[in-house]
Amino acid sequence: MATILRQHAEQLFAEELEELHKQDSDKRPQNWKLSPQSVVTYLIGGKLKNGFEITPKYIGNKRLMEIAVATLTTDRALLLYGLPGTAKSWVSEHLAAAISGDSTLIIQGTAGTSEESVRYGWNYAKLLAEGPSENALVETPVVRAMKDGKIARIEELTRIGADVQDTLITILSEKTLPVPELNIEVQAIRGFNIIATANNRDKGVNELSSALKRRFNTVILPVPDSIEEEIDIVKRRVESFEKIMELPAEPPALKEIRRIVTIFREMRSGVTIDGKTKIKIPSGSLSTAEAISVVNNGLAMAAYFGDGQLNAADLAAGIIGSIVKDPVQDKIVWLEYLETVVKPREDWKDIYRACRDMGS
Structure with a gap:
């Protein structure tokens, strides 16, 4: 087996x-x-x-x-x-x-x-x-x-x-x-x-x-009630994926999973986690399953084309690919989110630069 x-x-x-x-x-x-x-x-x-x-x-x-x-x-x-x-x-x-x-x-x-x-x-x-x-x-x-x-x-x-x-x-x-x-x-x-x-x-x-x-x-079956619940789901499924695929990469830091889940939840709901900023919603579903896929893809990038440690550069392509389904409308929505939400966050500078380097 x-x-x-x-x-x-x-x-x-x-x-x-x-x-x-x-x-x-x-x-x-x-x-x-x-x-x-x-x-x-x-x-x-x-x-x-x-x-x-x-x-x-x-x-x-x-x-x-x-x-x-x-x-x-x-x-x-x-x-x-x-x-x-x-x-x-x-x-x-x-x-x-x-x-x-x-x-x-x-x-x-x-x-x-x-x-x-x-x-x-x-x-x-x-x-x-x-x-x-x-x-x-x-x-x-x-x-x-x-x-x-x-x-x-x-x-x-x-x-x-x-x-x-x-x-x-x-x-x-x-x-x-x-x-x-x-x-x-x-x-x-x-x-x-x-x-x-x-x-x-x-x-x-x-x-x-x-x-x-x-x-x-x-x-x-609803989307997960809380961000902590969704993070737990992603963490467990990613750990299972890593074990099955035997990837030569370190387990993803909880910080990276939290950031992916935060992006997906905010863009799915049309408002930031703190409730202060309204956000345009893209055409995709941005489901928990897609968040799992983004982290799994990032782990593969880190394992075979990086240093084995999952980082923002490994995740950027997956994030953009999940969000920008319509190359015209969704790209506008994503760029606005990137500039108004991601850029001002002090501990998100690496994600901002990685996504910008991907041509966002």
Whole structure:
């Protein structure tokens, strides 16, 4: 597993899941690997009775995770909704890993996602040779989840066409998938459910029908409440990245992470942290995920093209690249922020010069 670039959650956190399983004395829904209480502990983190430490996967409102987990114990599916970069996919993966021990039953929603990707398809070689048969049927992740009593994940649900979305209605309401070509049906067993994600930047792309909305309980994942919370998220994710990639660089100073998070929060909210200066907002989302990416890229720069110590020069290109999505409008917004907010800050002179040297 050492050569795999990104392990699935159930592999990466196998020790934590095993320890939770051993210590779990609460009632588990059928086909769940852990009790709902232990699933929330896995997500939020905490110390077990034997002193074992569970690292937090989601840093935020615990109640939101309790609502999400409780939803999955019912006959309603779960929709994780929010701004891009608010950990929807991350939470979805960890929920599936903790509940089913398998986060790989996933459909990536795109404009080209077909009905066959959600329901079932056919092995056309077998279909031509044998005619319609169960042997020629190609099962989708949803079908496998139904048969095995597991969680299926659908990423970016609103990217999928409305006609394809509605193929989920029977599955979610009847827990059954008819296969009329074979005059059979697939019936879901206990433990089956669906977690879908959608971001509000896609609102209006392919709106969910009212019939489909009724089959989901929606949990909105907000941006981190406080700057300290967001810094903690970035710090933990960057440390994980450094460990996996084995970068020959020193761990980033908390000061650099704080500055990146401060820039992103200020430009996202349109006001400085102290509330004294209003700022124009760029077109990008400037999410926590993008802040993590900027620090990770800076670490790679420091490791291979610097002295191994993360500094402002290593971060400048990533900062500008995240903020200036529109080369005309966003550049104006960024230059104004650079001159009116960054330049006057005494301990930010290095960031100001580095960004100026990048051609800002």
